[in-house]
Amino acid sequence: MKYILKPGIHWLFAFIPIAFFLEQAEASAPLIFFSAALSIVPIARLIGNSTEQLATYTGDAIGGLLNATFGNFPELIIAVIALKAGLHGMVLASLAGAILANLLLAMGASFLMGGIKFHNQDYNVTSIRVYSSMMLIAVISLTIPSGFHILTVEKAAIENENMLNLYLAIVLLTGYVLYLFFMIKTHADFFKSENGGHSEEHEGRWSVARAVITLVIASVMAAVMSEVLVGAAEETGKVLGMSSVFIGVIFLAIVGGAAESISAITMGIKNKMDLSIGIALGSSIQIALFVAPLLVIISMVVGPAQMNLNFPRGLIVALFLSVLLAAMVAGDGRSNWYKGVQLIIVYVIMAMMLYFVPTT
Amino acid sequence: MKYILKPGIHWLFAFIPIAFFLEQAEASAPLIFFSAALSIVPIARLIGNSTEQLATYTGDAIGGLLNATFGNFPELIIAVIALKAGLHGMVLASLAGAILANLLLAMGASFLMGGIKFHNQDYNVTSIRVYSSMMLIAVISLTIPSGFHILTVEKAAIENENMLNLYLAIVLLTGYVLYLFFMIKTHADFFKSENGGHSEEHEGRWSVARAVITLVIASVMAAVMSEVLVGAAEETGKVLGMSSVFIGVIFLAIVGGAAESISAITMGIKNKMDLSIGIALGSSIQIALFVAPLLVIISMVVGPAQMNLNFPRGLIVALFLSVLLAAMVAGDGRSNWYKGVQLIIVYVIMAMMLYFVPTT
């Protein structure tokens, strides 16, 4: 389903050599940062395409699993690179930002663009309820370690904090695996789109070898460009007078999720609301309940220190309110242009707040 | 629709001269305060009536706009007067209080009184969903500057804070204009009452001239009496041992919204629940998304300093919880007496808390 816009973003591959050239030429950090950012968008698309191609060989269950697991692979790669550099704050910011971007910006744009074309757009209410409760659980589980950190910060409880975060990660990953089992196996009917799916899109089928090789190459490319991106991130913040939280929440998050956001919006314009919402909300859930806990565990291996999920209080409140709003706005199974405006307004307001928070 | 109780509150006009007399006689502040308060109730009704009369000449769309915009004119006038006196804290308290009074007290009384007469009362669910999400957005947008203020208070970020509040005000006003467009133009069908509206009430139609002149005179009267009211507010608090927050949240808010609250309750008793809820919730939305941001901009012109929307944390939490409760209680399109009790209980509890907070 992601082929549609492919011709439109192919040319962004040109930013791969540009970013490298700028880095060698010691150009200013923002130039390097945004070139690397743009180059990751088509790479992310490529990862998405090859995963989908692989999925055509595996049957629905495994295919769904593959899609779900690799769906946020670009975000994961960027985060691991930042983790190795010890930029825990920026990783957390980019995770929170990715959720906000999916919930508010991608879904909002989909509702708005779709709503301009269609008076009302209907979609499956049952799946929305599952997504909403998963998102709320996600927020709760991110609140716990943050609250713990705030409440115990003066008490030198770092060992307890590490243990809590590790066990939390294990519980969340278990919950996520059961969620996939629920979604793919026992209650797949809940997630059926009313428009009949997207079988017509399997026309240009790849061989298994091609899909696997493309996936590997694209992943390596993503890792390399992420290295460039993350390397320039902090300096970019300083040059532009933006906090590293702002860089993480807004820029890193939009870059990592651009391919999926574009898909969600395209589906909205095509009146395939179930797919659109499934991409936007599914991606948020994955980041919170799969990528975030996975990063805690990965950080124990690759990082200089274990990364704990102690999001700053402001981001937790922002996430919580966004999840509530998304649940309320999307909850009745019918969207219109103004619902899109509502979601986008809140995204803009939150971005504004982060922009104005003083760079300390 | 507001004529019904007119005979009942006409006599309150007598409090205009009484308030002036008491002020001249240098009576105790509470006497002046409550006289001025009572005199504003029929003036607010007069503003409402003349707006509605004007609206009969303009067609539905502009009429709706007029009603919506002038609906909280008394609140706006009181707030501007207090703004000029530099009483920012009291303005914020009265805004928060007006929202609480509409959401909990007016809607609660309407449900209770209506529910005593009718076993269950049904109303349009679609509009409730729009109102609920608008209210949540309102709370989110009031949380942002308050959170910013709390998080950055020690960092001398006042310039950033002013900019954030100004931009926020512009975004909210834009969102409000689009909301009117949505409500009046593109999706007017969402807000249709099932009882067929209130056409029968246009019997005693005024001429345009009479409506305009009445509107102007009533507005001037409101401004004058607000001056008296606000002038006595702080002293009243001291005499009665109440904090200025309590005076603002409870008394100023109830006075400013009395006319509308009475309308909402009257409609409830007449089983016109859509109108009743539309008044109560519509008014809350207007205060948060139109009056509040407008006051930020007005404060830059008339006030000694820009007023920022940094509500005290307690009020933000109270607003947030009230919006959630109202959304949950009203959300299923069917009211009964106990739902009214639920809303009123929460109002009483919150008022109690504010009453007992020590006057610092």
Add this chain to the structure above:
Amino acid sequence: MKYILKPGIHWLFAFIPIAFFLEQAEASAPLIFFSAALSIVPIARLIGNSTEQLATYTGDAIGGLLNATFGNFPELIIAVIALKAGLHGMVLASLAGAILANLLLAMGASFLMGGIKFHNQDYNVTSIRVYSSMMLIAVISLTIPSGFHILTVEKAAIENENMLNLYLAIVLLTGYVLYLFFMIKTHADFFKSENGGHSEEHEGRWSVARAVITLVIASVMAAVMSEVLVGAAEETGKVLGMSSVFIGVIFLAIVGGAAESISAITMGIKNKMDLSIGIALGSSIQIALFVAPLLVIISMVVGPAQMNLNFPRGLIVALFLSVLLAAMVAGDGRSNWYKGVQLIIVYVIMAMMLYFVPTT
């Protein structure tokens, strides 16, 4: 309805003499604590049974009242004993824990076990909405005194705090009485189960005398064993390295509500979801809106000092998020196994957090 498991837990009565023996033998605190805890489970069942037997003589209205009022009698007894010992913190923790255990653990286990047997389980949506809004009111009313305590802690406002809590207790008890009136008298139809009720269970009817005498004896036994339990609680915490909050929230709460939790789960497995949810949610509502305010008033008589409802901030947030989640998960009138998993995961996460909070 509670007879079903009776044979299964009869043998737990053996822990009454065991607990006494251990106490005399000055065994380690945890042994005494857990023996006393286990002995309370069948006593609580006995209280439940005798109440139900009495109810068969009184007609539906009074019977409902009896059941509702005595439903959390064991919790009440444990709390009063702890109150007399001045353990306010532990009482509050056990109240919060009882709500969490009902909302998340009992309802979650009921959904999970029922869902393993049945693909989807349907239940009455109307009653769920009432329960959800009552729970939200409960959380709001517990937030108020806690917020007051946090906001005014440095200002020596203890007298105001006591008054606020007393008035709050009176308002909540009034609200609860009206709720019973609503539920039993004016809107009993809202709470009807679709499965037709449980008339078949009145087979082994007791005489009034037997029911009353059993109720009295069981209550005395509960009080005695609670004394043993509470006496060993603090020492148990020290020995096991657990905070008294953890002991209160997890252990005391589960013990007090064990009988009801088992009933809720049994009903879930029997596909009587309305009963199951009614027990779990009804019990939570009762604890928050009946037991908690009642304890405030009782504390003025029996305790060394008035107990105020100033829950620690972490518990309030946990309660609030759990209520939201429960409302969202249960709100559509249809459960499945994964909904159970969702609720249980959140319970586990919260328990983990409390476990790792340093014992100060």
